[in-house]
Amino acid sequence: MPLRLRRHAALSLSAAAIAVLVASPVSSQQAASPIARYDMDVGTVTGLAAMGSGMGAGLSMMFGGGGNKQAHELVLRLGSVNAAADGKPRADHFMPAVARLGASVPLLTPKPGTRVDTPEELPRDFQRPKGRLLIYWGCGAKAGPGQPVVIDFAKLSAGQIPPNLFAGAMPIDHSVTVGNSKTYGEWPNAETRKLLSADSSLLGEHRIAGNYSPEIKFALAQDFMPAITGKSSPLAGGATQISWNSVANATGYYAWVMTAKANSKGEFQDMVWWSSSASRQFGGALWDWIAPAQVAKLIQQQVVMPPSQTTCTVPAEVTAAGGEFGLGNLYAYGPEANFAWPPRPANARTPWKPEWTARVRYRSNSMWLLNGPDMDAMMRGGDSSEAEPPKKKKKCKGGLGGLLGAVVTGEGC
Incomplete structure (x- = not known):
């Protein structure tokens, strides 16, 4: 399963609530834009998002148990003001051999009506969440004043949005999209199933060539960022401390937590969403790649944590x-x-009238279950004399959502 789809499945616990509240901004094309623009988003992922690299190690990282497994993500987008002369747009990104993706990857142009600019595609059986969403923010053993902000999903569906739900305004990033390009191509896509390996590298010469844009050439001296791995530990009084390793070249850090309690029917009622930001800033651009200059501003606003910080309560x-x-x-x-x-x-x-511009952005991301069981110890096996009598297992609902639900409720399956 492609990395992007694995991440989408892993977020099944929180996607419904987030989809109702947060939408990433859609940019519009600039009047003075070049003939072609190219975006190359480069990521390193660990934990739940990298489970495809090995179930045992993936589960260990999922519960904050360590491990050194990681995966790489790469998103390529080409936009042009030109159309292909023959009406059949074609473009390829020619990679250095160390990328281990072959000579090139195709930048596929979606068929009309099959691609829209949304942050995530919702499942076909998507249902609006019920109950409430409780919003908290800021690092600290106790929540600050004015918390939580309570969102009633029934009222939200009726159009009753609480005033000043989010503090401030996140910057709009003018990325390459279908909507702001006359001709557009992307990878990954349905035409290729190539996957990056853990030892793939992007160092070296890159060339993008197609029949609707000028040739683009550049060399990368920056490779994938090192992995970030999160750990958590309960503190006296009920708070939880999360910590992570210092990542080389990181410009700042951001964390969020989604949790929920289930009723006797296994249905989630109240969901809780927490962000490390000192103000009510959630989702949107914070889940994307962000330019260093913008990160510096967000650190000043205490929305993003500085690169010197490696813990948050x-x-x-x-x-x-x-x-x-x-x-x-x-x-x-x-x-x-x-x-x-x-x-x-x-x-x-x-x-200055450039023929083309290219932007390469980097980030590292980890996803795991806070305060979960020690998966390293569980996989090694424990002393049977100290083991509790086995409980009757409940039947799990299908998919990763059922597994996460069982873990969150603590009832197993």
């Missing part, structure tokens, strides 16, 4: 309201490389 109220276990997410934002032809003139007064 989840308030006790989050655990009390949502349960002991929670789905945690950590982001380490990274550097950005920009290329253009012809290069931007040193004199700002000199007119």
